[in-house]
Amino acid sequence: MHKLSPWFYTPALILPAVISAPALGVQYLNLEQAQKALFPSADHFESVNVNLTPAQRQQIEKSSGVKVRVNEIKAWRAKQGDSTNGWFLLDEVIGKHELITYAVAIGLDGAVQGVEILDYREGHGGAVRNANWRAQFKGKKTSSPLRLDEDIRNLSGATLSCQHLTEGVRRLLATQAIALK
Amino acid sequence: MNAATSLPVPTEEIIRARPLLGTLVEIAATGAIGRVSHAISQAFDAIAEIQALMSYQDPASELSRINQFGFTDPVPVHHHTWTVLRSAQELSATSRGLFDVTIAPTLTRLGFLPRHANFPRASRHGDWRHIVLLPDQRVQLMRQVRLDLSGIAKGYAVDVAIAILQSAGIHAGRVNAGGDLRVFGATEQTIHVRAPHAPTQTMPLVQLNEGAAATSAAYFAQRRHAQRSVTPLIHPYTRSASSSERSITVLASNCMLADALTKVVQADPVQATSVLAHYQARALIVEHDPVSGGCHVFDSLQQARAA
Numbered sequence: 001m002h003k004l005s006p007w008f009y010t011p012a013l014i015l016p017a018v019i020s021a022p023a024l025g026v027q028y029l030n031l032e033q034a035q036k037a038l039f040p041s042a043d044h045f046e047s048v049n050v051n052l053t054p055a056q057r058q059q060i061e062k063s064s065g066v067k068v069r070v071n072e073i074k075a076w077r078a079k080q081g082d083s084t085n086g087w088f089l090l091d092e093v094i095g096k097h098e099l100i101t102y103a104v105a106i107g108l109d110g111a112v113q114g115v116e117i118l119d120y121r122e123g124h125g126g127a128v129r130n131a132n133w134r135a136q137f138k139g140k141k142t143s144s145p146l147r148l149d150e151d152i153r154n155l156s157g158a159t160l161s162c163q164h165l166t167e168g169v170r171r172l173l174a175t176q177a178i179a180l181k
Numbered sequence: 182m183n184a185a186t187s188l189p190v191p192t193e194e195i196i197r198a199r200p201l202l203g204t205l206v207e208i209a210a211t212g213a214i215g216r217v218s219h220a221i222s223q224a225f226d227a228i229a230e231i232q233a234l235m236s237y238q239d240p241a242s243e244l245s246r247i248n249q250f251g252f253t254d255p256v257p258v259h260h261h262t263w264t265v266l267r268s269a270q271e272l273s274a275t276s277r278g279l280f281d282v283t284i285a286p287t288l289t290r291l292g293f294l295p296r297h298a299n300f301p302r303a304s305r306h307g308d309w310r311h312i313v314l315l316p317d318q319r320v321q322l323m324r325q326v327r328l329d330l331s332g333i334a335k336g337y338a339v340d341v342a343i344a345i346l347q348s349a350g351i352h353a354g355r356v357n358a359g360g361d362l363r364v365f366g367a368t369e370q371t372i373h374v375r376a377p378h379a380p381t382q383t384m385p386l387v388q389l390n391e392g393a394a395a396t397s398a399a400y401f402a403q404r405r406h407a408q409r410s411v412t413p414l415i416h417p418y419t420r421s422a423s424s425s426e427r428s429i430t431v432l433a434s435n436c437m438l439a440d441a442l443t444k445v446v447q448a449d450p451v452q453a454t455s456v457l458a459h460y461q462a463r464a465l466i467v468e469h470d471p472v473s474g475g476c477h478v479f480d481s482l483q484q485a486r487a488a
Contacts, residue, residue, distance in 0.1 A: 028207075040219075100205075114199070117205065169200075
């Protein structure tokens with residue numbers, strides 16, 4: 001960094017610590033907490049188990065433009081007394097770097113009322129699978145003056161693509177419209 | 182002092198995350214039991230509102246209305262959009278155009294932003310000076326420039342969310358919108374960044390208990406364009422994409438500033454030092470050192486002290 005050297009002082013060399021898989025992960029909410037967060041006024045949740053038929057699968061894929069990988073749908077009716085407030089659907093998407101468990105609240109009008117993340121687990125990216133790259137960090141962990149905090153909560157610069165999540169929500173919207181009555 | 186007097190109200194910490202602003206937005210809050218979750222929901226709702234106003238992708242957003250009709254007629258805008266545009270203009274003036282929200286046509290050409298078929302053709306000879314803020318929160322474009330607020334609105338959304346948590350009586354909180362984060366409360370929180378050459382590696386960079394940090398780096402944002410790897414970090418003067426392997430973290434009093442200043446440092450680290458000083462902000466540049474396998478950290482504050 002010749003351009004910067006006269007201007008910026010270099011106080012330290014930081015060695016990034018190597019993290020073993022699952023590299024970073026956090027559980028935000030369990031199932032009950034997510035249900036309560038998305039339907040605060042519901043008093044109970046009625047589990048509805050659905051196995052998609054091949055025809056339904058095809059219909060969902062056609063209407064959402066997203067591939068259906070799992071036939072079992074985990075859904076709940078959000079109930080307040082005898083009346084239904086909406087649908088709560090639990091799902092998982094695998095992105096390039098992460099596995100995300102999330103829930104979608106769908107109102108009786110068929111519109112998304114909210115999306116809540118339950119679990120977020122980040123896997124290894126391409127760079128780490130490269131053995132040569134990994135070798136240069138070997139043995140450096142203990143000599144590193146900086147302790148690794150296994151905590152992504154304060155991670156700055158974590159702009160991960162939410163595209164798979166967006167697709168997942170679209171798929172669940174179609175699933176509700178086609179398979180949940 | 183016994184426990185009963187020091188802790189009159191039992192508290193809880195809740196952390197939730199929702200997909201917003203094209204990333205995962207995480208909100209953590211500590212406060213009196215029973216009040217925290219509602220405060221977090223309100224903060225998420227505010228972020229969703231800001232997204233609906235200022236999304237470039239959404240053809241129905243207020244920003245899209247400016248891009249579509251702002252050259253023909255003044256467009257009245259919401260208070261949020263107005264605040265962001267006013268701050269953007271001030272940052273552009275202070276940085277002499279190193280921060281510029283009119284780089285959208287370049288981002289579209291490189292495939293980072295979608296094309297809107299019904300939008301008028303963008304002028305090649307326009308910049309931030311061709312955005313005019315009129316009385317009564319109206320916006321007029323003097324040339325057919327096209328605005329993208331993604332370099333500043335995310336930070337603003339974080340600030341608004343923090344303000345909502347604070348006014349709801351939350352004791353300590355943190356809002357992290359994929360790299361734009363702000364914290365408040367008594368305890369210091371360690372801010373980590375990703376290693377620019379290996380984004381699955383993280384390292385602790387700095388401690389904060391009040392204030393904001395924003396990190397800009399290309400590692401998750403690169404794409405191929407015309408047989409080469411490009412980033413969405415556009416230099417406003419040359420309108421070319423940076424291929425830099427450094428990550429830039431800016432610490433500032435609020436997240437909108439921190440977010441926008443990362444672009445200034447990215448464009449010109451040397452000129453940026455006076456802009457950073459003007460806003461009492463600090464930049465930390467992390468660059469991979471292939472020889473040692475570690476990373477060098479360049480600190481604008483150290484430079485200021487040395488001078």
